[in-house]
Amino acid sequence: MNFQALTLPEKLDQLFVFVQHWIMGFFPAHWQPLVGALVGVVGIVASFPAIFALTTVLERKGLGRMQNRLGPNRVGPLGIFQPVADGIKSLTKEDIVPVSADGVVHFLAPVVLVVAIFLGYASLPIGRNMVLVNIDAGLLFFFAVGASTELSIFMAGWSSRNKYSLLGAMRAVAQMISYEVPLLMSAIVAVMMTGSLSTVKIVEAQSGFTGIFPHWYVFTPWGFAGFVLFVIAALAETNRTPFDLPEGESELVAGYFTEYSGFKFALFFLGEYLGMMSIAGFGITLFLGGWGAPFSFLNFIPSWAWFFLKLLAALCFFIWLRGTLPRLRQDQLMNFAWKFMLPMTLLNLMVAAAWRFLGDSATGAWLRWVLCAGVLLLAYVGLGRVLMRKQRLGARSYRYAE
Amino acid sequence: MLGEGIVKGLAETAKNFAGSFVSKERLTTVQYPEERVEPIENTRDFPFLVYDGSDPMAGLRCVACQICEKECPPKCIYITKSTDKKPDYVGKPQIYPARFDIDISVCMSCQICVEVCPFEAIKMDTEFELSTTDRFEGLILDREQLAKSNEYYNKIHPTEAAEVDARLAEEKAKVEAKAKAAAAAAAAKAAAPASGETTAKPAPQKDPAKEPGA
Numbered sequence: 001m002n003f004q005a006l007t008l009p010e011k012l013d014q015l016f017v018f019v020q021h022w023i024m025g026f027f028p029a030h031w032q033p034l035v036g037a038l039v040g041v042v043g044i045v046a047s048f049p050a051i052f053a054l055t056t057v058l059e060r061k062g063l064g065r066m067q068n069r070l071g072p073n074r075v076g077p078l079g080i081f082q083p084v085a086d087g088i089k090s091l092t093k094e095d096i097v098p099v100s101a102d103g104v105v106h107f108l109a110p111v112v113l114v115v116a117i118f119l120g121y122a123s124l125p126i127g128r129n130m131v132l133v134n135i136d137a138g139l140l141f142f143f144a145v146g147a148s149t150e151l152s153i154f155m156a157g158w159s160s161r162n163k164y165s166l167l168g169a170m171r172a173v174a175q176m177i178s179y180e181v182p183l184l185m186s187a188i189v190a191v192m193m194t195g196s197l198s199t200v201k202i203v204e205a206q207s208g209f210t211g212i213f214p215h216w217y218v219f220t221p222w223g224f225a226g227f228v229l230f231v232i233a234a235l236a237e238t239n240r241t242p243f244d245l246p247e248g249e250s251e252l253v254a255g256y257f258t259e260y261s262g263f264k265f266a267l268f269f270l271g272e273y274l275g276m277m278s279i280a281g282f283g284i285t286l287f288l289g290g291w292g293a294p295f296s297f298l299n300f301i302p303s304w305a306w307f308f309l310k311l312l313a314a315l316c317f318f319i320w321l322r323g324t325l326p327r328l329r330q331d332q333l334m335n336f337a338w339k340f341m342l343p344m345t346l347l348n349l350m351v352a353a354a355w356r357f358l359g360d361s362a363t364g365a366w367l368r369w370v371l372c373a374g375v376l377l378l379a380y381v382g383l384g385r386v387l388m389r390k391q392r393l394g395a396r397s398y399r400y401a402e
Numbered sequence: 403m404l405g406e407g408i409v410k411g412l413a414e415t416a417k418n419f420a421g422s423f424v425s426k427e428r429l430t431t432v433q434y435p436e437e438r439v440e441p442i443e444n445t446r447d448f449p450f451l452v453y454d455g456s457d458p459m460a461g462l463r464c465v466a467c468q469i470c471e472k473e474c475p476p477k478c479i480y481i482t483k484s485t486d487k488k489p490d491y492v493g494k495p496q497i498y499p500a501r502f503d504i505d506i507s508v509c510m511s512c513q514i515c516v517e518v519c520p521f522e523a524i525k526m527d528t529e530f531e532l533s534t535t536d537r538f539e540g541l542i543l544d545r546e547q548l549a550k551s552n553e554y555y556n557k558i559h560p561t562e563a564a565e566v567d568a569r570l571a572e573e574k575a576k577v578e579a580k581a582k583a584a585a586a587a588a589a590a591k592a593a594a595p596a597s598g599e600t601t602a603k604p605a606p607q608k609d610p611a612k613e614p615g616a
Contacts, residue, residue, distance in 0.1 A: 062419065065422045065423070066419045066422075067418070068421075068429055068430050069429065069431045070422075070429065070433070073433075320415060320416070320419075321412075323415045324415045325411065340404075381403060381404075383404075384403055384405070388404060
């Protein structure tokens with residue numbers, strides 16, 4: 001591709017790709033793949049933590065506004081340099097490791113967490129031609145790497161030698177494994193429709209327009225249901241409110257990172273937000289058209305800008321939820337996962353299959369809309385009623401060892 | 403239906419979010435160092451010593467009886483009695499505290515010292531900006547730092563201080579009346595040798611009057 005031959009919007013769109021190629025041009029041919037990958041990695045490692053810093057201040061200010069406060073407003077104009085102050089603080093704080101802790105594992109846990117989460121970004125398409133490695137099974141890679149964060153959380157809980165840490169880690173692992181199933185199942189519908197596990201292909205399959213409206217999967221019954229289920233499972237997977245039981249302050253102090261301080265704590269914090277962003281990024285890729293514009297006449301805006309705008313919107317929604325919902329109880333969490341999420345995702349798979357085989361002929365199109373939407377709605381109302389049925393729990397009886 | 407409550411909740415927080423930009427009345431907090439809220443009258447944090455008059459050390463009401471030191475649950479009061487005496491508010495010579503320290507890092511603001519003090523000498527303060535760079539010595543307040551005037555007390559806790567002042571005035575008046583009576587009696591006694599019989603007479607007169615009632 002020749003940079004000069006492109007129009008201005010196209011130039012902006014491919015700006016970062018050309019920068020990468022320009023840097024690669026300084027190296028001999030057999031070094032170029034490595035250099036190209038390194039440039040991409042630097043881009044990801046620089047941009048997403050920057051969004052993390054932005055998110056922390058947005059979150060604190062947004063939550064403040066929801067509670068009719070101003071939020072942080074001391075560091076810099078309107079408090080926008082608050083993350084800088086927080087960073088300096090966490091870097092200069094004393095790093096305390098409990099005497100009886102397993103020092104090596106205690107040190108490794110936050111590192112492993114951040115590394116595993118960064119690995120997930122490898123197959124995330126953040127713009128046209130902007131994916132670090134275009135693997136055929138990109139989605140599978142993301143879920144496989146994402147599942148390994150559970151290991152680091154358990155490492156943290158186990159190595160701290162603290163009952164709260166261990167209980168928090170147990171809770172976190174139980175929760176993440178329970179919600180891993182609906183998360184995967186809700187993502188499968190997009191794979192079924194695209195016929196590929198490649199994240200790039202999934203985005204391309206959604207890039208068409210009917211009139212001015214895009215072909216995003218979220219605008220179909222199965223896509224909408226899948227998207228809602230994916231968001232719920234993603235919230236639980238990243239330990240966000242209302243699923244933040246692993247760090248329930250009133251019960252567990254701070255959960256698995258009770259014994260972490262200073263920069264290791266900051267790494268956990270960073271890992272949590274990076275995990276949230278990567279899972280939101282994949283939600284966008286699967287259901288919200290990835291880097292595609294929401295209307296055909298907005299195509300002149302660069303693809304990466306659309307991706308980051310959608311990501312920011314997703315983060316704002318997460319913050320909004322955090323400001324609204326109280327924490328669930330453990331039994332509610334598990335009931336919700338196994339009695340609502342799992343049946344709904346299974347049903348959604350069948351609905352997606354029916355949608356695929358009803359075809360989009362003139363009559364079939366209407367029929368499949370009514371049929372699929374009706375089935376999903378009925379299941380939602382029915383399962384919701386079952387879930388909200390008042391449980392008659394008698395007085396708790398205890399049995400003690402003789 | 404499932405999820406109705408969540409939608410309602412989201413609408414509520416969205417309303418608060420938008421509303422906080424529009425109406426200033428919604429904001430429940432004030433920007434502290436620049437703006438302040440007057441503490442309510444029953445605010446209390448750490449004890450202080452009340453003094454009368456203009457000289458803090460001379461006017462301290464404390465007589466170093468050490469009741470507060472003994473009653474203090476976390477034992478944060480340290481008192482050393484003086485060897486000499488100085489007149490108190492009614493003019494009676496009293497011991498005073500040569501040292502009166504309160505470790506406010508230990509104090510739990512329970513107000514027990516205030517309740518047990520028979521001399522209305524220790525009261526609760528409302529001053530909260532006590533941060534210091536020395537966490538050991540800086541948080542032990544000595545009697546110079548603790549001494550605050552009765553006017554200050556009247557300012558921070560007006561109702562309570564008015565009661566205390568009334569009680570003290572009453573007591574003082576009683577003492578003065580007693581002193582006056584004693585002085586009068588002394589004067590009478592001094593005058594007595596002139597008429598020796600009159601002093602002996604009233605005693606037998608009272609006895610018959612008491613007997614029927616008893």
